Amino acid sequence: MMYKKSDFLQSVACSGGVKVIFHSFFGLGMYLENHSANALNSFSTSRALSEERYIPPELLQEFVRRGFLVQAGKPEREEIVSQYGVLSPEAISGLCLNMATGCNFRCHHCIHFAGSDLNGRPLKPGRMSFETARSAMDWVASGLLENGQTRMDLNFGGGEPLLNWRAMEKTLKYAHQHLQPRLDVHFSINTNASLMTSQMARALKKYNVRVIASLDGAKTGNDLVRRTKSGRPTFDLVQTGFARLAAAGTPVRAVHVILSSENFDSLGDTFIQYLAQRKMLSITLEPDLTDRLKQPVSSLVNKIMNLKKAAREKGISITGYWERPFARIIRPEADLTPHFCRAMGGKTIDVMPDGSLYSCSYTDLKLGNLWQFAGKGPPSLLTNTPRFRAMLDSQRIGQIDQCRGCELEGVCGGGCYATTAHALKKKDDRIIAYRCDFYRQVTRQLLLDAMDQKMAA
Numbered sequence: 389m390m391y392k393k394s395d396f397l398q399s400v401a402c403s404g405g406v407k408v409i410f411h412s413f414f415g416l417g418m419y420l421e422n423h424s425a426n427a428l429n430s431f432s433t434s435r436a437l438s439e440e441r442y443i444p445p446e447l448l449q450e451f452v453r454r455g456f457l458v459q460a461g462k463p464e465r466e467e468i469v470s471q472y473g474v475l476s477p478e479a480i481s482g483l484c485l486n487m488a489t490g491c492n493f494r495c496h497h498c499i500h501f502a503g504s505d506l507n508g509r510p511l512k513p514g515r516m517s518f519e520t521a522r523s524a525m526d527w528v529a530s531g532l533l534e535n536g537q538t539r540m541d542l543n544f545g546g547g548e549p550l551l552n553w554r555a556m557e558k559t560l561k562y563a564h565q566h567l568q569p570r571l572d573v574h575f576s577i578n579t580n581a582s583l584m585t586s587q588m589a590r591a592l593k594k595y596n597v598r599v600i601a602s603l604d605g606a607k608t609g610n611d612l613v614r615r616t617k618s619g620r621p622t623f624d625l626v627q628t629g630f631a632r633l634a635a636a637g638t639p640v641r642a643v644h645v646i647l648s649s650e651n652f653d654s655l656g657d658t659f660i661q662y663l664a665q666r667k668m669l670s671i672t673l674e675p676d677l678t679d680r681l682k683q684p685v686s687s688l689v690n691k692i693m694n695l696k697k698a699a700r701e702k703g704i705s706i707t708g709y710w711e712r713p714f715a716r717i718i719r720p721e722a723d724l725t726p727h728f729c730r731a732m733g734g735k736t737i738d739v740m741p742d743g744s745l746y747s748c749s750y751t752d753l754k755l756g757n758l759w760q761f762a763g764k765g766p767p768s769l770l771t772n773t774p775r776f777r778a779m780l781d782s783q784r785i786g787q788i789d790q791c792r793g794c795e796l797e798g799v800c801g802g803g804c805y806a807t808t809a810h811a812l813k814k815k816d817d818r819i820i821a822y823r824c825d826f827y828r829q830v831t832r833q834l835l836l837d838a839m840d841q842k843m844a845a
Contacts, residue, residue: 390460393431396468397456398795400832402839409456410835413468413785413798414722416454419839434460455722468798469786472726480767482541482736483528486749487549487556488515489741493580493622495604496613497648499750499806500547502678506752506809514741515552521559523762524739529567531767540571543578544597545738545749550583557588560595576600578644580614581629582622589636599633600672601626603643606662609654613646630666641669648675649682652691657698664702671699671706677750678810680822689829693837709804713827714834716799725785728801732783734771745770750806752813753779790820800827 396412407425410417420428427443428451437448437457451457458464490513491500525542532540542563544556560575567573575597592599603626604610611621630640643663647655663671673692675681681688696706709729716723727733731748738749743758755776761769770776781787785801794800802808803823811819 390434390436391431391452391457392434392460393428394456394458395464396797397428399425400835402836404843406839408717408835408839410717411455411722411798412795414455414724415717415719415799416456416722417717417835418450418454418456419842428456431457465786471724472785479535479735480528480531480737480771481537481539482543482730483524484543484545484736484738484749485516485521485524485549485559486545486547486738486740487521488547488551489513490515490551491546491548491580492551492583492617493548494615494617494619495602495646496615496650497646497676497678499646499677502810503750503752503806506813516555516739516741518555518558518562520739520741520743520758521555522562524737524758525559525563525567527758527762528737528767529571532571534766538572540567540573541576541736542573543576545578548580548583549577550579550588553583553588557591560591560597564595574598578602579629580622580626581633581640582616582625584629584632586632586636589632589638592633593636593638597638598642599638599640600642600644601630601640602646604645604648605651605654606659609651609659612654613648613650639667641667642672643668643670644672644674646674646676647681647688647691652681652683655691655695660695660698660702660704663699663704668704671704672708673706674708674710675826677709677804677806677823678819679814680819685822685825685829688826689833692830693833696837710827710830711834713796713799713831714838717831717835718838723799725801727780727783727785728803728805732779732802732805734776734780737767737770747779748806751809753805753809755779794824794828796827796831799831803827 394411398410398412400408402408405422406419407422408417409420409425409428424443424447427440440448448457529540549556563573575595577597578600581601604613607623610623614622616622633640673695675688699706712728725733730736734747736747738746739758740749745755745758747753747755756770756773783802783805785798788802791797791802807823808820811817
C-alpha cells in the first residue's frame with residue numbers, strides 16, 4: 389500500500405531542532421526532532437511504509453493514525469469533511485437568559501450594543517419577565533430529560549442582568565426548587581458588578597452562582613473605555629461590587645477583559661498585579677470582536693503572550709476564543725467538533741426579553757421566538773426547523789468557503805461568527821482578515837510557548 393504526506397499537514401519550527409507538526413483539521417500535534425520531521429516530508433511523493441529505514445515502524449503507524457500519512461490516490465478532503473458528523477438535534481444544554489437589554493454602562497467596545505445594529509435584533513430596551521424565563525428553562529429542561537442528559541448550564545446575561553434583579557431572583561429560586569432535583573444546573577452571571585447590593589451578593593452565594601465580572605484594566609485603563617451612561621468612570625463602582633461579593637463569601641475569581649485600541653497600552657503588569665492581589669484565578673481576554681484594532685496583528689499577539697506569561701507567574705490563567713485552535717492541536721485525540729463554538733453547533737440558545745431566540749445574541753442569527761415552541765414540545769421542534777439546520781450547515785467545518793486552505797481550517801472552524809456578522813454589516817472584509825491573521829499568528833506563538841515550557845520542566 390502506498391502512502392503520501394497529507395495535504396493538510398502544517399509545521400512550526402521551534403528551537404533546538406524541533407518542529408511542531410499538526411493537521412489542519414484534526415490537530416493532533418506532535419513535537420518531532422528534525423530527522424523524524426524530514427522522514428515525514430520524504431512522503432511528499434508516494435511511498436510504501438516499508439521503504440522508510442530511518443524511523444521506527446511504530447512511529448510511521450502513529451503518523452497514519454493521526455492522518456499525517458494517508459493512502460495515495462484517495463480524495464483526502466472529501467473523506468476528512470465527511471467525518472464531521474451531524475449533531476444530535478436535541479443536544480441543547482446551555483441557556484442564556486438575557487434579563488435586560490439595557491445597561492447602566494456605555495462601554496466604547498460593547499458587543500451587546502454593537503449587536504443591536506445587526507439585522508433582526510430587537511432594538512427597544514426591555515426586561516425579561518419571570519414567566520418568560522420560567523418557560524425557557526422548562527423548555528430546555530424537557531429536551532435534556534427526554535434525552536437522558538443531566539447537566540444544564542444557565543447563564544444570566546444582557547445588557548446588565550442586575551437591572552432586572554427581581555425577576556432574576558425569582559428565576560434562581562424556581563430553578564433551584566423545580567429543576568435542581570432533576571438536573572445538575574450550573575448557574576453563572578455576566579455582570580459589570582456596579583449594581584451589586586449586599587442582598588444580591590448573598591443570594592448569588594446561596595444559589596452558588598458563578599460570577600464573571602467585566603473589567604478592562606486597572607483604574608486608568610478601565611476608565612478609558614468603561615463609562616456610565618452619564619460619562620462617569622466606573623472602576624470604583626465595580627470595586628464596591630467586588631467588595632460586597634467578597635463580604636457575602638462569593639468573591640470574584642474570574643474577570644472578562646476586552647482588549648481594544650483605547651486600553652491597549654494600559655493593560656500590563658500593573659493590571660496583572662492588581663488581579664493577583666485580589667486572588668483572581670482566571671481571565672478571559674478577548675480583542676474587540678466587532679472591528680480591527682489600530683495596532684498591527686503582531687503587536688496584538690505580543691501583547692497577549694506577554695500578559696499570559698505575566699499572569700502565569702502569578703498563578704492566573706488567561707484564555708480566550710483565540711486559544712481554541714491551539715487547544716484542539718494539542719489534544720491527544722482528533723477533535724471532530726464540527727463547529728467553532730457551542731452556539732454555532734446548536735448546543736446553546738440565547739433568549740431575549742421578548743422571547744426572540746438566537747444561537748448567540750451577539751449575531752444576527754435569529755432562529756424564531758420562544759412562544760412558537762415552549763409548551764408545544766421539546767427543543768427538537770426548533771432544532772429540526774430549516775432555519776436552524778441552515779445555521780448549522782453554514783458554519784460546519786469544511787463548508788466555509790473563506791476558510792478553505794487555511795492552515796487552521798478545521799481546528800479553528802471559522803472563528804467567532806460575531807466577527808463575521810459585524811464585518812458583513814460594515815461591508816469590511818478587512819475585519820475578518822485581521823481576525824484570521826490573528827488566530828494564525830497567536831496559535832503559532834502558543835505552540836512555541838508550550839514547547840518552551842516543556843523544555844523548562
